[in-house]
Amino acid sequence: MRIKFRPSFYPVLIIFFAASLILGYLITGQYFLSSSKGALRNLTQEQLSSLYTQQARELAGTQLEVLNLRSRLNDFEQKRQSRKQILESIRKEIKLLEGALGLAPVRGPGVKILVSVEKNILKSSELYDLLNELKASGSQAISVNGNRVHQRSYFVVRGSRYYFDGKEISPPFEFKAIGDPETLYGALTMSGGIINNLESIKNVTLVVSKEEQMTLPAREKITFQYASPVE
């Protein structure tokens, strides 16, 4: 093998090198192209068109499914929303009932009655009368000496001691009632009304005042030992 090393040989080498370089470069490009999209490139027109149809059908199906799912999501969202509303209204109801039953503190306008007793002793029935009158004239929450009145509240008079719900209270008794101040005041102070009646007893003075804003405390927690709700 004879190798010629004359200078005129170098351009030939350079040219061959460049030509094969270009070829290698293009071959690599073609290789990458056909290896990445070869699967599709080798298909015939019919195969491609059937593939396209199939894909289009699949796409339509998927889009339909997306729509269905979206509407279901909407339904769930609405249900959730309505459940939230129901929950909200139940919560409000509970709050209201708690207030009404005396389980939660309440506030509002109403009247305050200060009953001062000297020497004389009030009967429990007279205290009941006052309480009853307050209820009858539309008070929505009542407290006696800072104790909330509820459906099982009671007065007991033993000798010269007064008890409310088992707790001893001492005069002067402070009745607070939340309701329409005008109505309450009117009902209490009308002639022949409860105030008149009580004041006819010796040494008992009642002071009724309208209040714009009072806060009545919550009653003690309910503890039922014997009664339990029937399911």
Next chain:
Amino acid sequence: MIWVIIIMGFASGIILGTVFKVQIPPVYAKYIGIALLASFDSLLGGLKAHFEKSFDEWIFITGFFFNAIAAGIFSYVGDRLGIDLYIAVLIVFGVRIFRNLGALRYYALKSILPRNK
């Protein structure tokens, strides 16, 4: 010597193409392929001419590019006209590649086995 140069050229081309990730638009891939075939034929023809000592740089360079471009354009025009002209290019260059390969084989063998002279 010439084989080493050619293998080196191919290797560098492949490395370049791998590193820079040649992006050929799929639409033109077919024509580039045809052009590739023409260039390959030109390279083999050049080698053959080199061994026959009738190699001319300018003929090779012009042939290399002109054949490639002409083959590409030929098949493109064929596609436009609805005639599969690229088959003609394919056959012509295919036949030429094998003829050149045959001649090259002859010269390669002659250089490796001098006794066969």
